[in-house]
Amino acid sequence: MKLYSFFNSSASYRVRIALALKGIDYQTVGVNIRIGQQNAQAYRRMNPTGLVPTLVTDDGEALGQSLAIIDWLDRHFPQSRLLPDSDPARSRILEIVYAIACDIHPVNNLRVLRYLSEELNISDEAKKRWYAHWIQQGLTAVEQLLQESQSESYCVGNTPTLADCCLIPQWANALRMECDLSAYPRCKAVYDACTQLPAFIAAAPENQQDKLSA
Known part of the structure; x- marks a missing residue:
């Protein structure tokens, strides 16, 4: 998997924590949002919002939005569940x-x-x-x-x-x-x-x- 991330982005930071808690190996691709790299056409094709992070799965699926990414990780890698199924x-x-x-x-x-x-x-x-x-x-x-x-x-x-x-x-x-x-x-x-x-x-x-x- 590849995580398109910016080191000081709190949304990217959320996903990095989730990946680390689950012990998932991944490759980091830096996207410097301070100089506008997120607005490059190639990146926008992966993530139309032009935001970080973006996770590209081993199947080539690109996911944006940190909470959606972590939900995907929690369902596909159920070790160390981050959101339990049951209330409260x-x-x-x-x-x-x-x-x-x-x-x-x-x-x-x-x-x-x-x-x-x-x-x-x-x-x-x-x-x-x-x-x-x-x-x-x-x-x-x-x-x-x-x-x-x-x-x-x-x-x-x-x-x-x-x-x-x-x-x-x-x-x-x-x-x-x-x-x-x-x-x-x-x-x-x-x-x-x-x-x-x-x-x-x-x-x-x-x-x-x-x-x-x-």
Whole structure:
């Protein structure tokens, strides 16, 4: 399999965590979204959205959208299941996943931040306030969801799930953007625990092959 990825993309980071947790071998192809490589015609033929990541399976099927990719991996490689079949754990996990992937990430990703700067002429200071506002709104909800799930080392239960695959990249981005994260102790506990695990270390942005060329 090939994963078309950008080292600092949180959506790519999610998929790398899932692949590592399942012990799946794959080849990484770097797509530098900072210089627009995702807009190349060949890449757009694989992924019409022009986003990362894209997973190309051994059968040649190209899949975009991180959650769709992880769902495919979970069904085809059922070891270390990331989304259980049964409730209440399944619903709890998806609630956290969607709070991050649908409510926080879309308004704070690179193309949105660039539009604020390049098209709307928003200052860097105002853009930083935008980012911090949506982090505060989103993580306040996630923190409450973790309290309801009685999280400890992981978002739900005693092993990493799809929720952890989503939370760790989002938290890492918030740290990089220097957001105040002091109000979210349960989120921090999950981040601190997960980032000690070999799979999460292997998937981290600083450990990716394409980091040096970005």
